[in-house]
Amino acid sequence: MKYGLFYQLDNLGEESADSECQPLPPHRGSKRRKSSSAVYNNSAWKQYARRSLGTPFPASLPVSPQPANDRLYELVQKATVTVLSTDATHSARSDACIKYARPIQYELAETQAFLSKLSISASNKPAKPDLISSITDTLNKVEQMRTEFKQHKKAKEQAEAAAAAKQKAEAEVEAKAKAKAKAAAAAATDAKQPEPSKPLPSAATPSAIKPPSEHGLKYREMYAKMMSDLAPRIKANREHKSFCFKQRGLITRGVGQLKDSWEFIIRTADNIKATLAEAQSPDVHQWMLNLVAKTMVKQAEREVSVAYHAAYPLAATAVLVMQQYPQLIDMLMIRWVKKCPFVIPEYVAKSPGQSTDDYLKMAGYKRNEDDELESESIYSERMAGMLALFAAIVQTPDIGDKPNPFPIYHGWVWLARMINMPPQAISPMLVQTFLSIAGNAMLNAYGSQMHKLLQAIHVQWLPKLTDTSPLAKAGKSNLTTFLEEYMQSGKLRECNGRNVKTR
Numbered sequence: 001m002k003y004g005l006f007y008q009l010d011n012l013g014e015e016s017a018d019s020e021c022q023p024l025p026p027h028r029g030s031k032r033r034k035s036s037s038a039v040y041n042n043s044a045w046k047q048y049a050r051r052s053l054g055t056p057f058p059a060s061l062p063v064s065p066q067p068a069n070d071r072l073y074e075l076v077q078k079a080t081v082t083v084l085s086t087d088a089t090h091s092a093r094s095d096a097c098i099k100y101a102r103p104i105q106y107e108l109a110e111t112q113a114f115l116s117k118l119s120i121s122a123s124n125k126p127a128k129p130d131l132i133s134s135i136t137d138t139l140n141k142v143e144q145m146r147t148e149f150k151q152h153k154k155a156k157e158q159a160e161a162a163a164a165a166k167q168k169a170e171a172e173v174e175a176k177a178k179a180k181a182k183a184a185a186a187a188a189t190d191a192k193q194p195e196p197s198k199p200l201p202s203a204a205t206p207s208a209i210k211p212p213s214e215h216g217l218k219y220r221e222m223y224a225k226m227m228s229d230l231a232p233r234i235k236a237n238r239e240h241k242s243f244c245f246k247q248r249g250l251i252t253r254g255v256g257q258l259k260d261s262w263e264f265i266i267r268t269a270d271n272i273k274a275t276l277a278e279a280q281s282p283d284v285h286q287w288m289l290n291l292v293a294k295t296m297v298k299q300a301e302r303e304v305s306v307a308y309h310a311a312y313p314l315a316a317t318a319v320l321v322m323q324q325y326p327q328l329i330d331m332l333m334i335r336w337v338k339k340c341p342f343v344i345p346e347y348v349a350k351s352p353g354q355s356t357d358d359y360l361k362m363a364g365y366k367r368n369e370d371d372e373l374e375s376e377s378i379y380s381e382r383m384a385g386m387l388a389l390f391a392a393i394v395q396t397p398d399i400g401d402k403p404n405p406f407p408i409y410h411g412w413v414w415l416a417r418m419i420n421m422p423p424q425a426i427s428p429m430l431v432q433t434f435l436s437i438a439g440n441a442m443l444n445a446y447g448s449q450m451h452k453l454l455q456a457i458h459v460q461w462l463p464k465l466t467d468t469s470p471l472a473k474a475g476k477s478n479l480t481t482f483l484e485e486y487m488q489s490g491k492l493r494e495c496n497g498r499n500v501k502t503r
Helices: 071-078 088-100 102-119 129-189 212-236 238-256 260-279 282-304 308-324 328-339 356-363 375-396 410-419 427-446 448-464 470-489
Strands: 005-007 047-049
Touching: 005 047, 212 238, 212 282, 212 328, 238 260, 238 282, 238 427, 238 448, 260 308, 282 308, 282 375, 308 328, 308 375, 308 427, 328 356, 328 375, 375 410, 375 427, 375 470, 410 427, 410 448, 427 470
Parallel strands: none
Antiparallel strands: none
16 A cells, blocks of 8 residues: 555545545654544545655645636646545644645646746847858759769660660671571582491381380389389388488488589499498388489479589489499489470370379479469470480490490480471470580481481471470570571580589
């Protein structure tokens, strides 16, 4: 409970006549009095107020008469204190009300009188000369900056106009050169080509090239068997499952950190081979090969699709592992066929009774987080990235004293199959991706036969593309330009990064 002196404000409500008040604590400077609780007939005390003692104020505060509608006057009148008890027992309490409550009234009136005399007026003193000079300088600087900005903008517009004119002139020169090269290519088509400098590999002959559907079916059956037989056995064995999970993280991290340097390539390949050597059983060994292939194809899908030069170090790593573990080739083909059937190559067709979702999944399409099918541009970029890894592997030369287990003739087989199928919208983009990665290696390997194949693509295969979609138009235009440049220079424009840096 707070201690203080009781006082009542007039007209602030009435309370029960039976309310009980607590005894007043001893007043400062007075003797301790014994008093018991008392019952008052008027309302209970509303508030305690504690102030330091000052000079006594008159019993009645002189307040000048105010009009009836003056709100301040009404509040002052309401604040007038009425002492509740004149009994001798409570005389100290009554005196305290006069000494503590009335000063509040007096201060209120005094504050009002002070505020009525207070007034604020603007200064008539003139501004200092220093201030005027500073403002003038600032305005001059702003005007100067404005002038400089206009001059800079004008100069920029003139430079842009000159650059546009120069670009237009260069485009006209390039168009004339292309037209001339096209005419020369048409004339060269009728010329007799030289005989092959060396025989074709047996796998490249028409009798050795199996129908694409047979290859696709083979690897899809291998994938289904692996997931139905091998995967449950790995999951059922806690020790094998733990080992594969741990090694998968190491493989993923190593492949993700590959750089265009033999030091990183050899280190990553050695780590993968060491992991495969630690396999505790044939099942674990086969499953780890599957994880290695899955990691490489996923890296191609994500990273190589936006930077084709990243395919070369990844391919070199794959070849180094294949030299010791050739089973990796089949695992890579299983993963390629699952995600990118164009590696066979094969155009997936919807079979009778097959759902649309199953067909799109077989063709390699993906859905985003909102369950929406990805766009054609994103789909084609992913397919090109995975095909780039395939092309980079087949063009990789022999490393050390061991040959490449997946050599260049697989590239010839792929290209021969592709141009023996009617082109679709994505076909020109895939062919250009393959040629930009492995084209020059195939020219070195097959000479005039490869030259004939490129002419056939340019003159016979590309005109068969009748699709008018943006993807088809862009791919056809880019591949046409790519082949015309070859006809002029005799060398295919290849992707940078083919020659991996030595350690």
